Amino acid sequence: MEKRSIAESARVELDARLVELEARARKVVDASIRPREEDESDDAAFAMTRALGAAGLLSSCVDLDVPAICVLREVVASSSGLADSMLALQGLGYGPLALAGSDALKSAWRAKVEAGEAIAAIGITEPEAGSDVAAIATTAHRDGNEWVLNGKKCFITNAGIADFYSVVARTGGEGAKGLSMILVPKEAVTSTLRYDLVAPHPCGEVVFEDSRVPLDHLIGDEGQGFKTAMRTLDHFRTTVGAAAVGMATRALDDAIERSKTRQQFGKPINRFQQIAAMLADSFVELHASRLMVYRAATAHAQGDALAGAYSSAAKMYATEAAQRIIDRSVQIHGGQGVRKGTAVERLYRDIRALRIYEGTTEIQRVVLSRALTT
Numbered sequence: 485m486e487k488r489s490i491a492e493s494a495r496v497e498l499d500a501r502l503v504e505l506e507a508r509a510r511k512v513v514d515a516s517i518r519p520r521e522e523d524e525s526d527d528a529a530f531a532m533t534r535a536l537g538a539a540g541l542l543s544s545c546v547d548l549d550v551p552a553i554c555v556l557r558e559v560v561a562s563s564s565g566l567a568d569s570m571l572a573l574q575g576l577g578y579g580p581l582a583l584a585g586s587d588a589l590k591s592a593w594r595a596k597v598e599a600g601e602a603i604a605a606i607g608i609t610e611p612e613a614g615s616d617v618a619a620i621a622t623t624a625h626r627d628g629n630e631w632v633l634n635g636k637k638c639f640i641t642n643a644g645i646a647d648f649y650s651v652v653a654r655t656g657g658e659g660a661k662g663l664s665m666i667l668v669p670k671e672a673v674t675s676t677l678r679y680d681l682v683a684p685h686p687c688g689e690v691v692f693e694d695s696r697v698p699l700d701h702l703i704g705d706e707g708q709g710f711k712t713a714m715r716t717l718d719h720f721r722t723t724v725g726a727a728a729v730g731m732a733t734r735a736l737d738d739a740i741e742r743s744k745t746r747q748q749f750g751k752p753i754n755r756f757q758q759i760a761a762m763l764a765d766s767f768v769e770l771h772a773s774r775l776m777v778y779r780a781a782t783a784h785a786q787g788d789a790l791a792g793a794y795s796s797a798a799k800m801y802a803t804e805a806a807q808r809i810i811d812r813s814v815q816i817h818g819g820q821g822v823r824k825g826t827a828v829e830r831l832y833r834d835i836r837a838l839r840i841y842e843g844t845t846e847i848q849r850v851v852l853s854r855a856l857t858t
């Protein structure tokens with residue numbers, strides 16, 4: 485039987501299908517991701533995406549198989565935040581097509597996304613429409629047999645490297661009901677601008693100036709864009725929690741190891757009660773996070789009426805807990821913990837965005853409290 489670290493042992497029972505998937509994912513991570521875990525280049529992003537695709541691991545993303553994506557993100561994120569982001573976006577970018585796309589759009593993109601040969605992206609956020617998605621201002625109007633798009637998207641993962649963007653644009657009317665989802669191939673994008681973020685997210689702006697795409701690139705019905713975007717995010721919220729669990733597991737493993745080997749005052753630092761307490765607190769929070777994530781994933785797969793509430797709770801708790809666990813690990817590493825090139829330093833940067841994207845912690849509280857009171 486495969487040897488697990490103590491942090492990995494704080495786990496839930498997975499069914500045979502997921503156990504087999506996890507083992508395959510570990511092999512790909514060991515062979516193709518861990519050796520490049522410090523490489524933040526686009527070349528690394530492409531190579532890791534193709535490795536995941538070649539091993540058949542991106543099928544769960546195009547199938548929107550939430551429990552499987554959780555298993556994959558947990559394993560992949562423990563090694564590379566960049567690989568985790570690439571994995572997630574293959575699902576988030578293709579998700580609208582999987583949920584509402586025409587057969588023609590699906591057959592044009594599904595196999596390429598699944599193989600990791602085409603890079604997918606989703607364009608929702610704008611400078612004036614972050615948490616408030618219904619405020620989107622990008623427009624798309626009909627002209628003959630084409631949509632003409634104008635506007636700017638920001639914080640778009642895979643900006644500039646995506647082969648297509650699933651874009652939410654205003655096709656008529658105020659608020660959420662005036663929004664539609666349109667597939668925009670990279671050739672129709674006017675320009676992109678990449679940001680320099682604390683962590684390796686290939687993220688930036690995507691600009692449309694009279695960008696033209698065929699009418700049949702509409703994903704789902706006109707006026708259903710907000711709903712399709714929210715349904716897509718619903719599938720991925722729990723998986724963000726799973727990525728956080730993967731990162732926290734690595735941080736706790738490294739903290740335990742360091743606490744055993746680092747000696748001060750003539751003994752290993754784990755003999756000091758304050759260090760031991762940090763390890764115990766991290767184990768408890770990690771275990772609770774994993775239970776919540778897989779409970780939410782199961783609820784989603786079973787179509788449980790409370791699935792949305794479980795997934796908001798899991799995303800909120802697991803990402804916030806992972807931030808604390810990783811911070812403690814940095815503290816246990818002392819000065820080494822803030823040196824570039826150490827895993828905990830990288831995790832400290834990697835984890836931060838997870839509390840913001842796909843609905844901030846505050847928005848999860850809003851969603852959750854609404855579910856509890858309506």
Ligand SMILES: Cc1cc2nc3c(=O)[nH]c(=O)nc-3n(C[C@H](O)[C@H](O)[C@H](O)COP(=O)(O)OP(=O)(O)OC[C@H]3O[C@@H](n4cnc5c(N)ncnc54)[C@H](O)[C@@H]3O)c2cc1C
Binds near residue numbers: 681846
């Ligand atoms: C690394 C990264 C990758 C991303 N990738 C993508 C992507 O691929 N596609 C995409 O479309 N978007 C993407 N985003 C954007 C992300 O979804 C938004 O950043 C997020 O929704 C928050 O929007 P905002 O940044 O405009 O913050 P704002 O909405 O301006 O929020 C600012 C603060 O106000 C709080 N706040 C806002 N409304 C409320 C409220 N009602 N109650 C309480 N507090 C509130 C927020 O919680 C936050 O603390 C990405 C973001 C990051 C950081």
